Amino acid sequence: xxxxxxxxxxxxxxxxxxxxxxxxxxxxxxxxxxxxxxxxxxxxxxxxxxxxxxxxxxxxxxxxxxxxxxxxxxxxxxxxxxxxxxxxxxxxxxxxxxxxxxxxxxxxxxxxxxxxxxxxxxxxxxxxxxxxxxxxxxxxxxxxxxxxxxxxx
Numbered sequence: 001x002x003x004x005x006x007x008x009x010x011x012x013x014x015x016x017x018x019x020x021x022x023x024x025x026x027x028x029x030x031x032x033x034x035x036x037x038x039x040x041x042x043x044x045x046x047x048x049x050x051x052x053x054x055x056x057x058x059x060x061x062x063x064x065x066x067x068x069x070x071x072x073x074x075x076x077x078x079x080x081x082x083x084x085x086x087x088x089x090x091x092x093x094x095x096x097x098x099x100x101x102x103x104x105x106x107x108x109x110x111x112x113x114x115x116x117x118x119x120x121x122x123x124x125x126x127x128x129x130x131x132x133x134x135x136x137x138x139x140x141x142x143x144x145x146x147x148x149x150x151x152x153x
Contacts, residue, residue, distance in 0.1 A: 024067035
């Protein structure tokens with residue numbers, strides 16, 4: 001695998017870090033407040049990823065074409081593949097995901113796999129809500145999750 005490169009982009013909900021290379025994207029996350037890094041020159045290998053993220057935040061992109069090189073356990077990767085199938089503007093619960101992967105009793109394991117999603121927004125874990133319809137945890141913070149879901153309505 002080629003060496004990973006990093007880019008930082010400014011979004012309406014804070015700074016994001018994109019990590020990847022010519023093969024694809026390995027990691028996208030939000031920086032903690034106070035971590036103000038903006039890439040003056042986005043590496044050529046990450047320009048497509050940065051552009052697609054900017055288009056998403058501008059409201060002009062609803063689906064991503066980026067190749068994932070993120071690695072997880074086979075179970076985690078099965079959950080992430082199902083997350084990608086949740087369409088823009090839709091939501092699902094952990095129980096829904098457990099049923100979709102053919103393991104309806106694995107709700108907690110699905111929640112744990114969701115929490116370890118390395119590709120924020122691209123693999124839309126923000127679209128997962130509680131079975132009661134309420135917002136549940138989000139690594140980027142519940143306020144960001146709420147913003148993202150409202151943006152997608």
